[in-house]
Amino acid sequence: MTALLSVKDLTISFPVGRVNLFTGHRRAIHAVQDVSFDIASGETLALVGESGCGKTTAGRAIAGLYKAPKGAISFRGQDILDLPRASRRTVRRAIQMIFQDPFSSLDPRMTVSEILSDPLKVNGIGNAQEIRERVQDLIGQVGLPADTLNRHPHEFSGGQRQRIAIARALAPEPQIVVADEPLSALDVSVQSQVLNLLGALKRQRGLSYLFISHDLAAVHHIADRVAVMYLGRLVEIAGRDALFAAPRHPYTQGLLAAVPRIGHRRRRRSLIEGDLPGPLAIPSGCGFHPRCPLAKDICRRERPELKSHAGDRAHLAACHFAGEAL
Amino acid sequence: MFFLRRLLGMAIVLLAMSFVVYGLIGLMPGDPIDLMVMSNPGITAADADRLRALYSLDEPLVTRYGHWLIAALQGDFGFSRVYAQPVLDIIGPALWQTTKLVALTLVISSILATALGILSALRPGGKIDTLVSFISFAGISLPSFWLALILILTFAVWLGWLPASGMGRPGEEGFLGNARFLILPVTTLVIANIGGVTRYARSALIETLRMDFIRTARAKGAREPRVVLRHGVPNALSSVITVIGMNFGTLFSGALITETMFAQRGLGKTIYDAILGNDYNLALVALLFATFATLIGNLLADLACAWLDPRISVI
Amino acid sequence: MNALAIAVDNAPWQRRWRRFRRNRTALSGLYVLVALIVFSLAAAPLEALLGIDANNADLLSRFDGRSATNWLGHDELGRDVLIRLMYGGQVSLGVGIAATLLGAVIGISIGLAAGYFGGNLDALLMRFTDGIIALPLLPLLIVLAAIDLTKLGFSADFARSSAASFYRIVLIIALIDWTRIARLVRASTLSIREREFVLAARVSGAGTVRILLRSVLPNVIAPIIVACSQVLGSVILFEAVLSFLGFGIAPPTPSWGNMLNNAQELVATAPMLAIYPGLLIFITVIAVNFIGDGLQDAFDPRAE
Numbered sequence: 045m046t047a048l049l050s051v052k053d054l055t056i057s058f059p060v061g062r063v064n065l066f067t068g069h070r071r072a073i074h075a076v077q078d079v080s081f082d083i084a085s086g087e088t089l090a091l092v093g094e095s096g097c098g099k100t101t102a103g104r105a106i107a108g109l110y111k112a113p114k115g116a117i118s119f120r121g122q123d124i125l126d127l128p129r130a131s132r133r134t135v136r137r138a139i140q141m142i143f144q145d146p147f148s149s150l151d152p153r154m155t156v157s158e159i160l161s162d163p164l165k166v167n168g169i170g171n172a173q174e175i176r177e178r179v180q181d182l183i184g185q186v187g188l189p190a191d192t193l194n195r196h197p198h199e200f201s202g203g204q205r206q207r208i209a210i211a212r213a214l215a216p217e218p219q220i221v222v223a224d225e226p227l228s229a230l231d232v233s234v235q236s237q238v239l240n241l242l243g244a245l246k247r248q249r250g251l252s253y254l255f256i257s258h259d260l261a262a263v264h265h266i267a268d269r270v271a272v273m274y275l276g277r278l279v280e281i282a283g284r285d286a287l288f289a290a291p292r293h294p295y296t297q298g299l300l301a302a303v304p305r306i307g308h309r310r311r312r313r314s315l316i317e318g319d320l321p322g323p324l325a326i327p328s329g330c331g332f333h334p335r336c337p338l339a340k341d342i343c344r345r346e347r348p349e350l351k352s353h354a355g356d357r358a359h360l361a362a363c364h365f366a367g368e369a370l
Numbered sequence: 371m372f373f374l375r376r377l378l379g380m381a382i383v384l385l386a387m388s389f390v391v392y393g394l395i396g397l398m399p400g401d402p403i404d405l406m407v408m409s410n411p412g413i414t415a416a417d418a419d420r421l422r423a424l425y426s427l428d429e430p431l432v433t434r435y436g437h438w439l440i441a442a443l444q445g446d447f448g449f450s451r452v453y454a455q456p457v458l459d460i461i462g463p464a465l466w467q468t469t470k471l472v473a474l475t476l477v478i479s480s481i482l483a484t485a486l487g488i489l490s491a492l493r494p495g496g497k498i499d500t501l502v503s504f505i506s507f508a509g510i511s512l513p514s515f516w517l518a519l520i521l522i523l524t525f526a527v528w529l530g531w532l533p534a535s536g537m538g539r540p541g542e543e544g545f546l547g548n549a550r551f552l553i554l555p556v557t558t559l560v561i562a563n564i565g566g567v568t569r570y571a572r573s574a575l576i577e578t579l580r581m582d583f584i585r586t587a588r589a590k591g592a593r594e595p596r597v598v599l600r601h602g603v604p605n606a607l608s609s610v611i612t613v614i615g616m617n618f619g620t621l622f623s624g625a626l627i628t629e630t631m632f633a634q635r636g637l638g639k640t641i642y643d644a645i646l647g648n649d650y651n652l653a654l655v656a657l658l659f660a661t662f663a664t665l666i667g668n669l670l671a672d673l674a675c676a677w678l679d680p681r682i683s684v685i
Numbered sequence: 686m687n688a689l690a691i692a693v694d695n696a697p698w699q700r701r702w703r704r705f706r707r708n709r710t711a712l713s714g715l716y717v718l719v720a721l722i723v724f725s726l727a728a729a730p731l732e733a734l735l736g737i738d739a740n741n742a743d744l745l746s747r748f749d750g751r752s753a754t755n756w757l758g759h760d761e762l763g764r765d766v767l768i769r770l771m772y773g774g775q776v777s778l779g780v781g782i783a784a785t786l787l788g789a790v791i792g793i794s795i796g797l798a799a800g801y802f803g804g805n806l807d808a809l810l811m812r813f814t815d816g817i818i819a820l821p822l823l824p825l826l827i828v829l830a831a832i833d834l835t836k837l838g839f840s841a842d843f844a845r846s847s848a849a850s851f852y853r854i855v856l857i858i859a860l861i862d863w864t865r866i867a868r869l870v871r872a873s874t875l876s877i878r879e880r881e882f883v884l885a886a887r888v889s890g891a892g893t894v895r896i897l898l899r900s901v902l903p904n905v906i907a908p909i910i911v912a913c914s915q916v917l918g919s920v921i922l923f924e925a926v927l928s929f930l931g932f933g934i935a936p937p938t939p940s941w942g943n944m945l946n947n948a949q950e951l952v953a954t955a956p957m958l959a960i961y962p963g964l965l966i967f968i969t970v971i972a973v974n975f976i977g978d979g980l981q982d983a984f985d986p987r988a989e
Contacts, residue, residue: 664820
């Protein structure tokens with residue numbers, strides 16, 4: 045299976061503070077550093093981690109929201125960071141995005157019909173008649189009645205809004221959808237409905253998802269593979285079952301341990317202690333060492349590489365002790 | 371650091387301003403050589419061309435501006451065409467006259483505006499507040515040249531209490547005698563200026579009185595007037611000074627109007643007369659001095675603010 | 686459900702209107718402004734009705750008092766004062782509105798560009814804006830107004846026409862009155878550009894111009910309206926003083942400012958000639974400022 049989307053050494057930094065008068069440079073925080081992964085056609089890769097770990101930034105970069113990130117992002121083997129102006133839009137169409145907050149991702153001044161037809165018009169898909177038909181088709185596919193189209197976003201609940209946002213993302217017929225915490229702003233009761241809708245659309249359309257979430261139950265439900273980020277770097281990536289069954293990185297282990305599960309009487313004590321370091325004070329060596337129960341001297345000195353340990357070649361972890369049994 | 375950056379910014383503004391105005395003056399009616407030809411019929415067309423070359427008027431704008439700038443940086447601002455004097459000799463006394471007018475206005479209107487602001491902030495929405503708010507709006511909305519006209523009509527024409535125009539002669543009536551000439555101009559400018567500052571003082575004071583440390587002072591049992599005077603006013607004052615600083619440009623525009631209305635040879639009237647009389651070099655230099663004075667005023671207001679408010683660091 | 690939905694749809698504007706209506710000074714300002722507009726527009730009909738020609742100088746009736754057809758008497762050239770005040774209102778209000786709108790276009794463009802693109806462009810544009818705000822604007826306006834249009838390649842006929850003086854004053858006031866609008870639009874744009882619906886439009890492939898016009902601009906309309914209403918008053922004052930000083934609307938076309946032109950010398954002999962136009966300017970500007978203040982309260986996001 046060749047990769048549909050391939051991300052290589054993606055690094056995104058934001059300048060902070062004032063320009064240094066002597067060097068002309070500004071300090072930068074690296075929100076995402078040297079992140080690499082592939083997504084195959086029809087596959088769902090979940091990107092998990094605490095808030096502030098850079099997963100949203102990575103997702104937005106893939107959706108084309110940042111100018112000139114470092115590294116490479118290619119779609120069907122074509123570098124999409126360095127596209128000529130003319131073909132940028134046609135290639136970019138294939139990657140769409142669903143945002144976290146459906147209360148801010150829909151323009152309050154447009155009707156639903158305008159919201160859905162805009163991406164079609166922008167991309168020059170179809171004449172007026174075809175656009176109207178497609179918009180009706182889309183709203184049906186996300187399970188909303190046709191009379192939705194003449195209303196404004198504020199007339200709908202969070203779950204309905206997120207369905208509208210999904211319909212908008214589907215409008216330009218994408219092959220990959222970056223779903224940035226699509227459930228976290230919704231009531232628990234509607235989360236599973238939206239999750240099922242995403243699953244159904246994936247099967248019908250053969251979509252790939254980059255599913256960004258900190259909700260491991262949802263991830264377990266929808267993902268084929270899972271990538272874990274910590275302080276801007278990937279610390280582990282593996283098939284879903286392998287990762288949930290045998291996490292190799294102590295951070296992943298801690299995350300999984302913190303998930304409350306039905307059937308278990310008590311939540312297991314979290315293995316992760318302490319707070320996330322600030323983005324300007326990233327620890328030396330392994331970024332996780334100040335909070336890691338296994339940390340040794342080497343962790344403070346050397347950053348562990350993301351590589352496979354023992355057996356499963358698709359299971360990569362960035363820990364000096366990932367090969368050892370816990 | 372901040373201070374140096376401000377000075378640099380001022381220099382850039384003055385430079386840009388001088389270039390733009392220098393360029394605009396080339397577009398004004400009347401050509402200096404034509405004016406000379408008109409006043410002296412003996413000058414032939416060939417003479418005119420030679421004169422043009424002599425004054426480098428045949429060179430491109432940027433070159434001419436460059437010459438002017440180099441001379442100006444060495445302190446040579448050239449001559450006034452109408453007065454046949456170095457422009458600095460004319461601008462000096464005019465600047466002093468305008469400074470008197472503006473300084474008096476600033477002092478009087480700051481005191482009045484702060485007092486009115488306190489009165490209305492004590493009971494927002496009350497009768498006094500409504501009245502003060504109406505007065506402020508009236509002040510902002512009055513065309514100041516018309517106000518000057520009405521004041522002249524009332525106090526000079528009908529009542530005959532004050533001189534309608536002029537500025538007295540030095541030494542003739544003494545300082546107090548000359549001060550009579552400033553009463554109407556300063557009154558006009560104060561009324562025109564006070565509305566905006568009062569509204570600002572009021573809202574700054576109301577904002578301050580909502581803050582936690584004021585509640586603390588009240589909770590300690592301090593009486594209301596004491597709370598307002600001791601804690602509210604000093605905090606509101608720095609905002610008032612900021613708005614006064616930002617208003618220096620407006621204040622100078624007002625000075626131009628009152629000086630023109632009351633026939634006082636200040637900087638504003640000098641600019642106005644110079645443009646009307648095609649005395650463009652004088653207009654240019656006077657305008658630059660006015661801009662410089664305005665920017666200095668802004669800077670002084672910022673410094674005063676920093677002095678009043680320890681949270682702002684200037685150096 | 687449907688009726689409710691439609692009611693909710695215009696809700697922000699209805700709420701704002703309700704808040705505005707509750708402000709009595711603002712509402713009376715609005716009534717006064719409407720009355721002044723009607724007053725100005727009634728000039729031609731009233732002129733026809735009374736059978737007089739306001740531009741016709743009649744030196745025999747200089748300073749004549751009121752009569753059945755000349756309700757406010759005659760001016761120093763024997764023209765009808767009332768009709769000229771009405772025409773002057775058209776010019777003064779017209780310049781005010783036109784210069785405010787043109788300034789708004791400049792301010793919106795600069796504010797959108799600074800707020801949306803940010804970075805060095807933002808820093809540069811805002812420095813420029815601050816620089817303009819700090820300048821003594823009236824002398825600068827006089828310099829701009831004194832430019833000889835024939836040196837810019839316009840014909841001498843056009844340069845002397847009162848149409849030219851109208852366009853010129855609109856243009857030069859617009860060149861300096863955009864600053865407040867630009868600052869407000871920039872601040873609003875800064876907060877809108879990171880909203881997810883703007884990001885969504887970018888992901889869907891919309892170009893910068895489309896995003897600015899379709900996603901950002903409609904969402905900053907409210908502050909623009911407030912800023913325009915607050916700028917309008919000072920624009921009318923600028924027109925008045927420039928025309929008064931002889932750099933604005935060229936006579937014989939009347940504006941409230943240039944009608945005061947000769948009033949200073951005549952103030953002792955014909956004080957009413959000096960009082961009427963100034964009073965009209967004052968009433969107009971105070972009405973506009975009351976409206977602006979009411980709009981600011983009504984559109985205050987903290988009240989939403």
